[in-house]
Amino acid sequence: MSRGDLALSIAADLNELxxxxxxxxxxxxxxxxxxxxxxxxxxxxxEVATNVILHGYHGASGTIDLLxxxxxxxxxxxxxxHAPLFDPTTVPPPRIDLPLxxxxxxxxxxLLTRHYTDELRYRVTPDGRNELTLVKRGVLPPHPKExxxxxxx
Amino acid sequence: xxxxxxxxxxxxxxxxxSVVGKLDASNYEQVIAHGKALHAEGARRLLIDLSDLxxxxxxxxxxxxxxxxxxxGEPAPEPESGxxxxxxxxxxxxxxxxxxxxxxxPQPKIADMLAVTGMDTYYQIFADREAALASFV
Numbered sequence: 139m140s141r142g143d144l145a146l147s148i149a150a151d152l153n154e155l156x157x158x159x160x161x162x163x164x165x166x167x168x169x170x171x172x173x174x175x176x177x178x179x180x181x182x183x184x185e186v187a188t189n190v191i192l193h194g195y196h197g198a199s200g201t202i203d204l205l206x207x208x209x210x211x212x213x214x215x216x217x218x219x220h221a222p223l224f225d226p227t228t229v230p231p232p233r234i235d236l237p238l239x240x241x242x243x244x245x246x247x248x249l250l251t252r253h254y255t256d257e258l259r260y261r262v263t264p265d266g267r268n269e270l271t272l273v274k275r276g277v278l279p280p281h282p283k284e285x286x287x288x289x290x291x
Numbered sequence: 292x293x294x295x296x297x298x299x300x301x302x303x304x305x306x307x308x309s310v311v312g313k314l315d316a317s318n319y320e321q322v323i324a325h326g327k328a329l330h331a332e333g334a335r336r337l338l339i340d341l342s343d344l345x346x347x348x349x350x351x352x353x354x355x356x357x358x359x360x361x362x363x364g365e366p367a368p369e370p371e372s373g374x375x376x377x378x379x380x381x382x383x384x385x386x387x388x389x390x391x392x393x394x395x396x397p398q399p400k401i402a403d404m405l406a407v408t409g410m411d412t413y414y415q416i417f418a419d420r421e422a423a424l425a426s427f428v
Contacts, residue, residue, distance in 0.1 A: 152315070152316045152317035153317050155315050155316065155317060155348075156313065156315075156317075159346070177400045178400075180346065181348070181400065181404065184315060184346075184348045185348060185349055188315065188316045188348060188349070188350065191316070192316065234408055234409030234410075235409065238356065238359060238360065238363075238389065238413045239360060239363070239365045241356065243353045243356050243357060244349070244350075244353050246349040246352050246353075246408045247348075247349040249407065249408060250349055250404060250407060250408065253407045
């Protein structure tokens with residue numbers, strides 16, 4: 139199968155989260171990701187998209203554009219949106235050491251995203267969109283063409 | 292997502308709430324609503340069966356948190372507005388797991404998420420249903 143970029147656009151609608159997850163899960167299988175990193179990235183993608191829908195667009199209409207880019211052994215997933223500009227990488231981690239009744243009920247999405255990825259990169263695109271890239275290193279098997287002429291592992 | 296409820300009476304009355312399918316921001320409020328209904332019907336001990344929950348987002352953690360506070364008799368935070376002020380409470384549940392809500396058989400990734408977020412410190416988590424039910428007093 140081609141190792142080119144793969145894209146999906148969804149409406150900024152919580153009911154579309156499953157569409158996105160199914161897309162990525164199928165894609166991960168085709169790319170040869172092991173189950174564990176697939177599950178990691180499903181969680182991370184879900185959290186990022188949820189935050190864009192709830193906190194970015196605040197329930198207003200919009201789209202979320204997903205771009206999956208193999209890069210050698212690494213997988214880069216870029217999520218773009220037109221919501222008001224916001225850099226989630228600047229959000230401090232939540233307090234998780236408090237008694238249950240004193241904890242904030244939410245705020246775990248970014249914690250989980252950071253935990254299940256190796257790097258988060260944020261930028262504002264030239265056309266003024268939020269762009270967050272999730273990096274997961276060493277999860278892609280060697281591409282068949284990369285094996286040609288090489289030594290056996 | 293499907294919610295299934297079962298009442299057991301031995302050794303003490305326990306409500307088993309099974310959460311089946313996938314739990315995310317699109318449906319987590321159903322779990323909270325169901326928890327509120329169970330509490331209104333008198334449920335005070337809850338075993339949440341996660342064995343058939345194949346995916347859970349952080350909204351599921353919000354649902355667990357809210358339902359647990361309900362069962363403990365604490366005011367439930369409003370998920371929409373967050374809970375910004377720390378309040379002085381008349382009592383504290385102290386360190387360690389609380390005794391009102393326990394979890395059964397979360398799948399590995401969900402168990403890991405509970406650990407990453409520190410939520411596992413508030414719950415006894417069982418792999419065996421009978422052992423879980425026997426732990427309620």
